[in-house]
Amino acid sequence: MRTWMWLLPCLMPSLAWAETQVNIVGLFQGKAIMVINGGKPRTLAAGEFSPEGIRLVAASSDKAVIEVDGVRRELGMGQAIALSGKGAMAGSSSVTLYADSTGHHFADGYINGASLRFLVDTGASAIVMNSGDAKYAKIDYKSGTPVSVQTANGVANAYKVVIGNVRLNGLILNQVDALVMEGGSPAVVLLGMSALNRMEMKRDGIALTLTKKY
Incomplete structure (x- = not known):
């Protein structure tokens, strides 16, 4: 048990160093639904971490604040961001956008x-x-x-x-x-x-x- 408790804080930042794409597909007070690396939509409450090491700092019906390796980013509904290393923008040959309630991307x-x-x-x-x-x-x-x-x-x-x-x-x-x-x-x-x-x-x-x- 002590070994796993020691590994967990080290593991989460290392996962965030890989290139990660985060898409916001739902926003609520204190919660956000996001798609990470094209996976299934996942709901996070404020303060929670995803398995990839992405922390939802805060959320409202207008925006979500996420944190990766201590760097924070604000995203609105339907917005996406590619992260690599210390929360920097990652180079990529593709991007995935999610339609809003009116069907626009x-x-x-x-x-x-x-x-x-x-x-x-x-x-x-x-x-x-x-x-x-x-x-x-x-x-x-x-x-x-x-x-x-x-x-x-x-x-x-x-x-x-x-x-x-x-x-x-x-x-x-x-x-x-x-x-x-x-x-x-x-x-x-x-x-x-x-x-x-x-x-x-x-x-x-x-x-x-x-x-x-x-």
């Missing part, structure tokens, strides 16, 4: 290092973002090619640009075509076909796995 990612919210949209021919987000990502969109695009509200002005890099939980795409719309629409970045065509998309229930092809 959202993800937190980066464009040119700027943190932005994405929505998977197979109906968009390219990545589409508003001009405010483009400025935040340090994209000189007005040096791009002016184009007119058809939207639900009619014809709008936009600029065709090339994004240096897009990152979703470790999955990285370089030199991706995009459209920047003048104004505040769309409210989130649409992850359209200029990016999705470079990934294999696999649906399994509410899970959507994107795997980089090139």
Whole structure:
């Protein structure tokens, strides 16, 4: 018994050093449902550890705070993160997203290092973002090619640009075509076909796995 008690504190951190993907699929006050490394959904109460060494620090209906090797991360409903070592982002060729209650797949990612919210949209021919987000990502969109695009509200002005890099939980795409719309629409970045065509998309229930092809 004493041997096992001595091993347990050492074992849990060592498990967390391996690459681990955490997906939040349910949120409640004091509890969160998460999928770890593509396994079955697991419910953790605040303060509990998963077998992989992931601790749920706190949870509400809006977000969960997890801790790995002393490093804390905040995740919202449907968000995922890849962890390796001291809670760092891990490089990966794939990412799994989980649909929200409306059936949409959202993800937190980066464009040119700027943190932005994405929505998977197979109906968009390219990545589409508003001009405010483009400025935040340090994209000189007005040096791009002016184009007119058809939207639900009619014809709008936009600029065709090339994004240096897009990152979703470790999955990285370089030199991706995009459209920047003048104004505040769309409210989130649409992850359209200029990016999705470079990934294999696999649906399994509410899970959507994107795997980089090139």
